Amino acid sequence: MVTARPVFPRRIRAFEKGDELYVVIDIHTHTQVAGAEFSPEVVDAARRAASDAGIDKIVYLFNLGTGGRDPSEQDIIASNDLGMRLTAADPAFFIGFCYLNPAHDPAFTLAEMDRCIMHGNMRGVKLWVAVHATDARLDPIMERAAQLGVPVLHHSWYKSTTWAHNESSPAEIAHLARRHPDTTIIMAHLAGVRWRGVLDIKDCPNVLVDTSGGVQEAGLVEYAVRELGPERVVFGSDWPLRNFAVQKARVTGSGITQEQKELILGKNAVRILKLNEVGGCDHV
Ligand SMILES: [Zn+2]
Numbered sequence: 001m002v003t004a005r006p007v008f009p010r011r012i013r014a015f016e017k018g019d020e021l022y023v024v025i026d027i028h029t030h031t032q033v034a035g036a037e038f039s040p041e042v043v044d045a046a047r048r049a050a051s052d053a054g055i056d057k058i059v060y061l062f063n064l065g066t067g068g069r070d071p072s073e074q075d076i077i078a079s080n081d082l083g084m085r086l087t088a089a090d091p092a093f094f095i096g097f098c099y100l101n102p103a104h105d106p107a108f109t110l111a112e113m114d115r116c117i118m119h120g121n122m123r124g125v126k127l128w129v130a131v132h133a134t135d136a137r138l139d140p141i142m143e144r145a146a147q148l149g150v151p152v153l154h155h156s157w158y159k160s161t162t163w164a165h166n167e168s169s170p171a172e173i174a175h176l177a178r179r180h181p182d183t184t185i186i187m188a189h190l191a192g193v194r195w196r197g198v199l200d201i202k203d204c205p206n207v208l209v210d211t212s213g214g215v216q217e218a219g220l221v222e223y224a225v226r227e228l229g230p231e232r233v234v235f236g237s238d239w240p241l242r243n244f245a246v247q248k249a250r251v252t253g254s255g256i257t258q259e260q261k262e263l264i265l266g267k268n269a270v271r272i273l274k275l276n277e278v279g280g281c282d283h284v
Pocket residue numbers: 028029030061238
């Protein structure tokens with residue numbers, strides 16, 4: 001039997017009062033639930049795992065296993081419905097992003113953004129590997145995200161072989177960023193794009209990188225902070241594919257200042273998600 005347990009209530013209260021104490025926000029997580037079925041147990045399992053690692057809030061991107069690499073409209077709706085239900089169940093803990101497939105009819109995609117962000121409780125957009133970031137079919141999504149004032153978190157990785165479906169490299173993320181300089185982009189997987197990926201997006205001020213990815217190599221977080229500045233790096237774990245505590249340790253164990261760690265672990269996410277503004281998003 002799983003029992004509910006509060007997540008750092010003292011820290012959350014301090015955050016809501018605007019005190020100096022910062023919250024730790026994981027900007028890159030998923031669920032892995034058969035059929036994208038909501039249940040209180042899913043909420044509780046995520047909350048307990050994050051709490052054990054000292055993480056206060058998590059961003060839900062999509063449900064793993066719903067639709068694969070080229071999800072249907074029904075898959076998109078199911079994944080987003082789950083995200084909105086999780087957030088409604090615990091809005092102090094979950095922040096939902098709207099999962100989209102740019103290959104779909106833009107009429108559906110833009111209506112889904114309005115359903116989830118304008119009229120729902122979501123605060124960002126997630127794009128995975130359905131189409132490349134250089135594809136013009138992303139353009140209406142990026143323009144609408146800028147209008148709504150929400151960021152777009154886009155998958156990225158550098159590989160020499162076995163690219164997954166239409167997986168995007170950081171160079172393609174830079175192409176997207178230059179086409180849409182008014183849209184905030186979070187490029188996923190610092191530990192997948194590594195040094196070359198950091199350099200690719202260095203001259204795109206609208207791109208941040210999340211710290212998730214594969215096996216960490218010494219000096220990588222420090223390098224990203226040096227090249228991009230601490231305001232352009234955000235903590236992400238890719239839970240439940242990766243372990244919350246291990247992923248958080250990439251940041252806490254790096255050779256950067258406490259101030260820089262606080263930006264990466266929470267303060268940058270508060271800024272780009274507008275969590276400390278009345279109403280939270282531009283469109284509210
Ligand atoms: Zn992920």
